[in-house]
Amino acid sequence: MAVKFSAQRKRAKSDRGTKAGSSSGALELYRQERAGARGRLNGLLRSLKTGLCGTALSGVAGVALAQQSANPASKLFTSSEVIFSSFAVGAIAAALLSAAWLMRQRGNLEAETEEMRSALSDAQQRISRYEALIADKNRRIVLWDAGGAPAEILGQLPAETGAPSDDREFLAFGRWLKAHSAAEVERAIEGLRSNARSFDMVAETVRDEVLEVQGRVSGGKAFVRFVALNNLRAELAELKIERERLVSSITLFQSLLDALEQPVWQRDAEGQLAWVNHAYGEAVEACSPEHAVQDSREFLGTIAREKIRATATSNSPFHDRVSTVVRGNRTVFDVVDVVGTTGSAGMAIDVTEAESVRAELTRTLKSHAETLDHLATPVAIFDREQRLQFYNQAFVRLWDLDLGFLESRPDNNELLDRLRAQNKVPEQLNWRNWKESVLSVYRALDTQTNRWHLPNGQTLQVIATAHPQGGATWVFENLTEQVDLETRYNTLVKVQGETIDHLAEGVAVFGPDGRIRLSNPAFRALWGLSEDQTRPGTHIRSIEAACALEYDKPDGWRHFGQMLTSFEDQRPSLQGTFELYSGIVLDYAVIPLPNAQTMLTFVNMTDSARAERALKEKNEALRKADELKNDFVQHVSYELRSPLTNIIGFTDLLKTPGIGPLNERQSEYVDHISTSSSVLLTIVNDILDLATVDAGIMQLNYSEMDIDDLLDDVAMQIADRLHENAVTLEIVAPRGMGTIVADQQRLKQILIKLITNAANFAPEGSTITLSSWRSGTDFFFSVADKGPGIDEDTLKTVFNRFSSGKGGKRSGAGLGLSIVESFVTLHNGDVKIDTRAGEGTTVTCRIPSAISARSIAAE
Template structure:
């Protein structure tokens, strides 16, 4: 500025001198130049002066700018040097700084943390605090950083990594930027930080425990070393009738008596806490508390649990147990109670009388297993194949929650029902109920019921029994057959109105089921019996009878008199002849049965006895004679049995014993029984049957007789060395089979009489017989409702085919 002022002064002097010189020129050359020329010269001189002044100013300004540039370069170099020193300082491995410039800018990271802290070196992973910090520390840090960036709230935190290292985090603001400084603490600072963390944990734990204890209903207290109260919960203040725990502490209100407190103070040690039930007054009434008091270095703490109700219940339980013991001791049922260790705690006199054990032994409280061993040694328990297994199973009740019931059949003939109930707290109660008489009565009762049921089911008369409510109690097959109703329509509990509806298609006149319904369901004091005859729409004529039974039950019986009515006249004419024939037949059957079969049985028995070595040795001829006697007697007995079977069929008293038959087992049985006969005839039996013929309902004994008769007949006519084949198959539910031999065959004339009794067309056979085999086969097949046929031709052998249906419901079958 000083130079510029000097330049301006010089310029002014120059302009003044020039102007003066111009005036002199003007004055001197007024004569030479005009005024216009003078003005032009003046303007040129002024322009030149201005240009000169501008150039001088520009030169001076350029120098000033160059000087300022040199100064700025010097300052920039100094700043860069300071930044390098700061970065070197920040780059320490014990700290890391995260800087945020605004809310959207990406953070800037400076420095690193030690690797042992578990902090990631990568910037993006570093901000994922949940991956390397403990969950509670990560959550707290994220909330503090969010408050720093959004609300400018600074923070100082001590956090813990997942590796257990402690870090100090400081959040600050500077120059519009937010930064968080992570510092790894060492030595004393780390220990101080850990202590702070532990202090916070202890404070939180103490707060949680105080809140928990303050919420329970039992009084809880804490005392200092001198025995003064320092903390109580709300239950304590309520127990001492204080308005708040603070008031109870200030006023020193005690829930326990002074004597109890002195006892606690004298007997409690850090190794042995006080624990006892004490009595005290609470809210003006006496109460019992279960008190626990624990002593520590700085004082003691205790809790009182109100057990007044438990004490009352304990007394009531003691009285109840005594009453129950007195009651059980007078019971006739043996009872024994064992505790959780399976030792005897109680038994009554009936238990002693049942097992006959000594009182000293029982008073010694033996174990349950020991008691069972004692009873087994005295032969008073059931004889088991595996005593150890039975004993373990019996004692398993102690590990069960369900009541177990078992039947013991004792060697002395008694039957006991053993009921064992496990106690929830351990132990069990054993009750022994003597069922000997009950089992005997039930057996006789069940046998009577079965006999009655079988008798009623096999009656030819229709029987139905109704209860006082009009519902059917039982009915037999004959009843359902006579009235053409199904078993479902007469199921147990069906009302008589429904049965009346089901029977109405057969007979619906007023003197029928409507009258039966009235008699059965009426409330008359006197229930007279009634008999009569009904003629159904189908032509059946039934004699009925209504008979009152005990327990207000009523029985209806129906007898089919159709054939009697229709043939009454013919029966009267032939009655005498049939009576005599029946007497002759009965006499024949009786005499053959008892007068002929009994001696034959004796002959066979004595013959078998002669064959035994105990009687003495027989010579060869005697043995041969005995064999002939035995063979002839067996043949004669077979003939007698065949005659009796035919006589029984003709007499109408043959009944088939239906049962479920395994056909494969039946064929195996027949094959075994025919072995001797096949060897005697030197014939081979070939049975062709499917692998599994299944089962069928038939009379096993009669079906076996059919097969044996056919095979015996075939073996009798088969040539020696030939094969008798039997083929069996199932045709739906029917069992079909055929027996084929390669013997001499039969002519058409012989086939016409082959099923006649005593038809001895045995020409060509190895043995001669009475001719009853095929007749018996036909009778038994017909009784089963099947069919039999014979194909034969002279010289081509014989084939007998049979088909026997499987019966679903067993029925009584007899010849007409």
């Protein structure tokens, strides 16, 4: 028991030591210790009494039982005597022992009491000190018991804090503390009383005083201490409040920045990422902003970051547009980066769409400016300050103003004064009122349209439109030509009306509804109609019924009506001819006009039809005569060729010695017969060749021949004829001209015909020049003589058949040049004649070399 009590006492001392540390619980601790000591003493007395009774009874009972067991037969004492004796002996022994123990315990109690008195004295002294401290006007304590008793309030706070002295009003924190401080204090007290959660905080009064508020739990009680702070602590508290306010603001702003769709980042002094928002994390494809910071995922490229680091300062933040790749797409951002003492912070705004819109707007404005600049209509745009902002080239040409003056951006008032000074705008009786009326467009809601008649005779339609944002657009439409055209149109309409009325052709115009719009007297005369029958508005059915009497086929006018009133999109024109009962032949035409109108024209073709019939009959007779002539020529030519061949053969036979000698006259006659027969055979052959060409059955036998050999062969064949005419042939051609692909016989025939024709007109003793040259695949052959030349009238018919020139030594059939032209044309070439009176004639033939040797049918 002594050991247990001692342990309790030590625990009590420990509790006292603990509680003595708190000035508010010292008195209560002492009372609790005294009550505990009394309780323990009473318990010890109750245990002592129980122990003594048990000890006495057990001693007496033990002696009696021992005696009875030793001698059962002898019973010196009865049971009651034994029991009584045992009680007596036990009581005496217990009393002696209890007295001894009590005396010992009394000494211990007296020592403990003395100790308790000493502790109580110390506690009272501490309580006095604590009460002195509590009584300080800079502190106030509120205590709450665990049982829900009313709060106990100790101490006072300075009056300048605004804390009320009344306890009930003091507990109404919202009346003398600021709203946020009162809410925090009440929340903290609730946590202290319900969950024993201590707290330390700073509160602000409505008078802007700072209090330190501490909440603790001790000895089953909760107490809150309000302390008015001195200057230093007040400053610290204010700094704490300011820090909390700044932390709250930073948290709020970070939450705001985190909710933005634009990437935002913060870097430390070393340039490393310290914080990013969700948009930044999504832009760099990180799982979260924290992962983006941990992995140092950069949003901008290295060049952009170096540029920001090099240009951004604390006084001049970086602000520029940077292009980067986000989610695989090239994106343009408007980047702002601010540098501070502890690092930097930046924000990127996606302006890709805005940049695209701006670029599109720039292109659109440029396109509009270029379009306006190429317009023939003068345009000028003034801004909200009425200053010239834009003008096109047509505006410059219209007013012929100095470009320096226009580039100085004059206002509209100054521009009108300049135009008036140069006598380019209409002069007004009251210039000021007129100008104010013109410039009122800047205050008007609707577009203003005026017509200016300029001193130079031009007429302008001036359209001024005000802009919603201020300013106006001026459009100067030149109506001079339009007015002139209207005048001309009106005049033309009158002239056309007069012209149509005096036309010999009948004209009638119908509208889309089939009603006549106008008609001329010739139309009425051709169809025997009166003006009343053809007045405007009369339907074509009525005119059809009146005209059917003059025409034996009523379907004609019915067809006109169907065409005029049809709903087809395409209205074809129609032409034709018909004859009236009276024998008059009319050519008609149905012509679609604009606005769905249709014009009918009728021309009296009676005389022309008769003349046409006569011409057709004459042409048919001429055609038959020409066919008869061609048949005759071909028949005669073929029939003459055989006898001529026989004559020539027999003439040559007579010249042979085997027939016999001929006298001189006979030989001369035979030579004349031979020469005449040869000439006649040549004419017949020429006629046959022309007939073959005309029939389209002549074919060219192409072969490759050397030009030098061709020229030598032609010179040998024409030598006799040249000798007879006493002329000389000179060949001018470069050696090595190559070969030509052509019909050798026809080509020789061409050259011989040209040389023969030149020899016939060349004077005796003169020289005929045969020239030849080459240009690519074309070969040129030229024959020049020094004859009298060809006059203009003969030159027009020189290629006609049977057309012989005058002045030659011999009169031929006139087929030479015609054959030349036909053969050259068959070779796809051409013939040119250059002649001058008294200077001679030069005939040049161009003959292209065929690509391959082949026969071509003449067409």
